[in-house]
Amino acid sequence: MENKQVVVLVGTGSIGQAIARRVGAGRHIVLADISEKNAQTAAKIFNDAGFDTSVMVTDLSSRASIKQLIDHAQQFGSVMHLINAAGLSPSQDSIEAILHVDLYGTAVLLEEFGKIIAAGGSGITISSQSGHRLAALFEQDNTLLATTPTESLLDLPLIKNIDDTLKAYQYSKRCNGLRVMYEATAWSKRGATLNTISPGIIITPLANDELNGPRGEGYRNMLAKSPSGRAGTPDEVGDLAAFLMSHQGRFITGSDFLIDGGATAGYWYGDLQYLKKTH
Ligand SMILES: NC(=O)c1ccc[n+]([C@@H]2O[C@H](COP(=O)([O-])OP(=O)(O)OC[C@H]3O[C@@H](n4cnc5c(N)ncnc54)[C@H](O)[C@@H]3O)[C@@H](O)[C@H]2O)c1
Secondary structure (H helix, E strand, C coil), X not given: CCCEEEEEEECCCHHHHHHHHHHCCCCEEEEEECCHHHHHHHHHHHHHCCCEEEEEECCCXXXXXXXXXXXXXXXXXXXXXXXXXXXXXXXXXXXXXXXXXXXXXXXXXXXXXXXXXXXXXXXXXXXXXXXXXXXXXXXXXXXXXHHCCHHHHHHCHHHHCCCCHHHHHHHHHHHHHHHXXXXXXXXXXXXXXXXXXXXXXXXXXXXXXHXXXXXXXXXXXXXHHCCCCCCECHHHHHHHHHHHCCHHHCCCCCCEEEECCCHHHHHHHCCCHHHHHCC
């Protein structure tokens, strides 16, 4: 085993990369993704910028795969930072796939890394503003989503009753925040912090295609009506994550941070209320 500090990034898209760049200097960065191509593309960018990396094909929806990732990461040293920026969006896949990756997979990842995270370490999982568009749940449902043993999560009646991909995504993202609260109590016993970031629309290659594609006008109109009047950038999410993972952020754990240019405020109480019919 080498004796470096290790950063594990699951999901090597632009948001994950922006965070890993900010906390990865002088450390070993494991770039984990279900797509080897995406992970290798990220590795080239990171290696050309002076970072030390390795690539690991990982399926977030599989406990066995997550355990292999941990074994791989620990070869290089102790895991200081976990960044989970993997996920499927409502337009990308089926209800079942979204629930397996975004809801179950994230819960298992936090549970397994909570057993090995280093003292002084921290974790960030990327949720979404979408979780904040779901109406308030009863306390009992919150408790079930936060604390149900991971292998039983997908059998909860409130999850089994989900019948569209948007709801699957919203429940998954709401569950991420609740799960982080629950797991943060376990992570704190190892001296580590754990938080969620819930971004609004962030410009990535996919989002850029949407903005310039056939449904682009609707998106551009929505952004214009949001309090900030624009989409966010991966770097802005990266800056927030870097703060949460820094020494200055040590008093912050079990929390969820909206970074959406005010879109959630606009959705509930401002010019984006028209979206309530469809979102
Ligand atoms: N881009 C946005 O506007 C936006 C807004 C809110 C939340 N988010 C969330 O941010 C996260 C990252 O999104 P992004 O826009 O960077 O997406 P992206 O598609 O660019 O990156 C996601 C990465 O996750 C990987 N992935 C998918 N399924 C996986 C699995 N089972 N195991 C391992 N890796 C897997 C993909 O291969 C991809 O490389 C997601 O959780 C998404 O829901 C994004």
